[in-house]
Amino acid sequence: MSKAIIDDVAARAGVSIKTVSRVVNREPNVRQPTRERVEAAIAELNYRPRLSARGLAANRSFMLGLIYGKPGAHYVLDIQEGVLEMCRPHGYELVIHPGEFRDGDLANEISDLILDRRIDGVLLSPPISDHMEAIALLRDAGIPLVRIAPTIDKDAHPFVETNDLDASFELAEVLIGLGHRRIGFITGHPDHRAVGLRFEGYRKALRANGIAFQGELVVVGDNRFHAGEEGARQLLQLASPPTAIFAANDEMAGGVIKTALIHGLRIPEQLSVVGFDDAPIARQVWPSISTIQQPIREMAKTATSILLEQLRAGEAEEHPSMHPARLVLRESIAPPPAGKA
Amino acid sequence: MSKAIIDDVAARAGVSIKTVSRVVNREPNVRQPTRERVEAAIAELNYRPRLSARGLAANRSFMLGLIYGKPGAHYVLDIQEGVLEMCRPHGYELVIHPGEFRDGDLANEISDLILDRRIDGVLLSPPISDHMEAIALLRDAGIPLVRIAPTIDKDAHPFVETNDLDASFELAEVLIGLGHRRIGFITGHPDHRAVGLRFEGYRKALRANGIAFQGELVVVGDNRFHAGEEGARQLLQLASPPTAIFAANDEMAGGVIKTALIHGLRIPEQLSVVGFDDAPIARQVWPSISTIQQPIREMAKTATSILLEQLRAGEAEEHPSMHPARLVLRESIAPPPAGKA
């Protein structure tokens, strides 16, 4: 079974192989009855075009590449699944490629990806979506490219994004609305620009509410749990410690919670904590973390559609590039302790 | 650049294309000087064989498939990275395929994978590694197959495994050694057989120490955080609640911790908790969880080597299939409260 090739189908349908090819590729210029006969033959023989034969003849690989950094396992898997969901029905395969932002080899690895696999198109997910060298390389090679959550140079290529800044602004305003005035912030990894926007949202919220920005309330993190632990330690040692801590992602917010608990603080009564991403950890710690949920999967799907259309039409259709995030409020926030506001 | 094809290399090296092919494929019967000349030409022209051309001619796809369930994002990513690490240097590409164990479509999806992509070989990771239908399908199609962490039917195919049972036994003995006699257990998802062995290890430890097995101390879980929360709730409501809880994985152990904290229990003074996997959550909750670390990445790498060798030689070399796990003791355990032992 299933050793059928295009000639078998052509014979069975009583047409030439070219007509079969037309039907398979949804090309025009096939009369409806003919098309139906061919389709029937395909179904009966369970025919599947050999990808390598198509690739060789058409000089395409029918493979998409996904290059991603490591902003958390769930983030990566969500992206992968979103991309796969769009790839499969369109007959495309996905080649995944983990890459380190600062890894000098990334450029070489990408070259290999282009040269060896002859990828048809590439998706860049954060923080690689802001990796200029990678982008330049791909552009020069003429490989179509869509970026997921880029923060820079948005004119150059199609992209999808979410409103990190606005969402962060909102979340900070929630804290301010509860009465917090001293709000600590733990920033994300400097390479991860999208996470950087969350800091901007925080600052904007302070400004909008007439609260002076205080450098001592800001700690530089790197998106990892440990940075949250360490950052919280620093902030809680302050002569006048914050009544709330905003971590640029949930992983770090989890670290804040752990440190706070170890210090014997009650959350949220003595310290409010918020994060960003709605990662699983946000629900797994106690108390659970108020955060921002991003439609990661949807972004990945949209990005993939855009890429596929570009591949097909040479030009991308209009897609909404903005995928708004939303607040998820949980137990980790409360008004500041009396007298501390 | 890099539009070089085999003829260019042959011309430049002054040999026939067949000789180039021999060098590229590491076939014998090429004299050293000839080989060197060809290799030089390849390097100078930056030649890369077109995968689709090779695939078409040799009737292979140079792609491996990885079919996995969802036993946690980190587990999946670890496996992926282990596999990729072996794939790339050998010129193989990886096609990832998330699959639900109970999904009736899994069979169809696998057929597609075989038919459409003409995968050269497949890796099955838990719990799909025990999915008999999938295994049968692959066997019948004659697709080489290596299973990661299988628990059944080990004669049929090559596999790699870890010693879930022994490790679990050891961990249970640690609890018993601390003085615990009433040890609750939250089992894993029934489809996930490897996790089932952990329950066996627990029972074996009880037997070995003359402790009667008590059905009321066992709760059925499903590997997810929520099952741990729920299981702990049940166990702690018992007239005579356990002094320690063993969850079949860390995710559930995390749930136990959260529930226990909400109930106002101090850990480990009033309740000891252990898990399995050394997942990130084990270090992220407070107190951190004693657990078992498995060499997941190594297993994935070994499995991939075995598969690649099978593809090359038709027969796999000897590889150690057993990758031992090890204890990781952390804050979550202590002797039982006085008078409760």
Next chain:
DNA sequence: ATGAAAGCGCTAACAT
């Protein structure tokens, strides 16, 4: 609207 012929770049089988 459909078909015939000519490759795509490589490997396999058979020379030499």
Next chain:
DNA sequence: ATGTTAGCGCTTTCAT
């Protein structure tokens, strides 16, 4: 040890 000759199964011209 090396070369020659056919394909592999499809898509592309270019006819018709």
